[in-house]
Amino acid sequence: MRPARALIDLDALRHNYRLAQRLGGGRALAVVKADAYGHGAVRCAAALQDDADGFAVAFLEEALALREAGIRAPILLLEGFLAADELPLLAEHALWTVVHAPWQVEALARANPAQPLDVWLKLDSGMHRVGIDAGDYAATWQRLRAMPQVGRLVKMTHFARADEPGQNRTREQLDAFDAATAGLPGETSLCNSPALLGWPEARGDWARAGLMLYGVSPFAGDPATRPAHPPLRPVMTLESRVIAVRDLPAGEPVGYGGIFVSERPTRVGVVAMGYADGYPQFAATGTPVAVDGRPGRLIGRVSMDMLTVDLSDHAGAGVGSRVELWGSEVAAGDVVAHSHTSAYRLLCGVKRVPLQYRDTALRG
Template sequence: MRPARALVDLQAFRDNYRLARELSGARALAVIKADAYGHGAVRCATALAEEADGFAVACIEEALELRAAGIQAPILLLEGFFEAAELALIVEHRLWCVAHALWQVEAIEQASLDAPLTVWLKLDSGMHRVGLHPADYAQAYQRLLASGKVAKVVLMSHFSSADELDNPRSQEQVTQFLSASEGLAAEVSLRNSPALLGWPKVPGDWVRPGIMLYGASPFEHPQPQADRLQPVMTLSSRIISVRELPAGEPVGYGQTFVTDRSMRIGVVAMGYADGYPRHAPTGTPVRVAGRRSRLLGRVSMDMLCIDLTDVPEASLGSEVELWGRHVLATEVAAAAETIPYELFCNLKRVPRVYQD
């Protein structure tokens, strides 16, 4: 079989969740939307089933997959519902839902429900993506409580720039949230991964760790708490061909890399059809035969080339780590001018192998 694979360390996933609770001192919804950022939502949720305070997904399809797999913990729909007809399913499957728009508040008021809802009321505190306008927030809260359709409301918002620790925008958003929610007696959830790791003074009863659960830092630079995270996924493959090339020879499509000396080139069974970023440039780090090396030339659909010149131990069949414990996904993402979130979510075709 083709040797490309993604090894998922479920114990590391649990340890990262425990770190989130330790640092926050709050209850934590494990964010496992987008198939747990490419790690496998059902397996990740099952690994945390005995200790998670709850889970968060993007939409009802993702929630129903977890319920069908036997996950009984609370599950929050981060985008809420897209049409009022979903409310019956939300009640049936005991889901929590975000309300981020007045039409959703109205739909809840008008719905005929078999049981009351738990609603997370989202404020647009300055990100300007989704969320209620501050002028509408308190009234929406009162309407939900008065509707008789809601058992509990949690107040929430989302930071736009918490990964930038010197950016005043996060504190401005906290100030806006505190103003809009003044006098509202409810639990609060503000912190995502970067806010949880880097903004310890932000108040809240619930946190929503996402990328940190998978062991990747949301920050561009080292940060003491983020440095405690354990990478969960190791993307690896093997060398399937070795070439000895003299100086002046191109490697891969488009002649974007030309050897500047006699070089030894390894061809790895991994490409952009597997989710490895096509735009990763020459020099992107890899690890082969236990030593760090680099990508050479353009990434192809099914293959990429790496430098074996200074790694004499490497040969046909040698294992190559594309990202994982020794080559961090944040390093690869930085080289490819993207973020680790995208690397994980774009993974495809590569079989996932779970270690627990």
């Protein structure tokens, strides 16, 4: 069997979720959209169901998959309902919905759900993607509050640049949120992962923990300039093994395009892992890996099914040696820094490799 796999540490997932709860000072939704950022939404939600105050997904189909798997905790649709005919299903499955557009308000007004729907009314505080305009927010809130179709009504917004330390846009969005919601009672939801980790003044009643849940910092760049926060535990370890070794003299190219040329006699290890598995195709030579637990480096261009690593300084390594691409030995953020990508894309891009789960809570 091909040795490439992604190991998912569910104990680490719970650790990171509990950290999000503590940092937020209230309740936290575990964001498991996009198949839990590539980690497997059903298994991750099941591992968190005794801890989580609720879950968040992008759209209805993702929520229904969790309900069909037996997840009974609250689930919020972050994109809201996408058509009025979805509203009966929201009521049937006790799903919460974001409302971010006037047409959704009108659809609710015409609906006759079997039970009132919990609504999270989203303000466009400056991201300008979706959300109710600031000048219309108070009137929209009052209208929804008066509707028998609406149960709990939560005020929310989303930050565009909270992952940029020192950038003033988050402060501006906070001020816009405070102004637009002044005098409106009820719960609030402000913090995504970077806001939880880097903006302690941006607290509300409900946090929304996404990337941090999976043990990856949302902050890029020089570690010395990143906001200090408690350590996260990596949840995914992407690994494979060396399947072939080549000994090359100095001056020989390796892989497609010959972008790496050996400067000395070089032992090249061929690893069963490629961009079809989700490893970044354009990761640069020098991207860190770990070979049998020791630091190593990628060399040459990543192929669809294979990549190459430098074994010259790994005398004991050879066919069968374990290679970690990211996880506890190689930080995913370090791979990102060498790959012209983002942590979000890195994790969500994992595919084809089997997911294998570790969970000490299920032992003994």
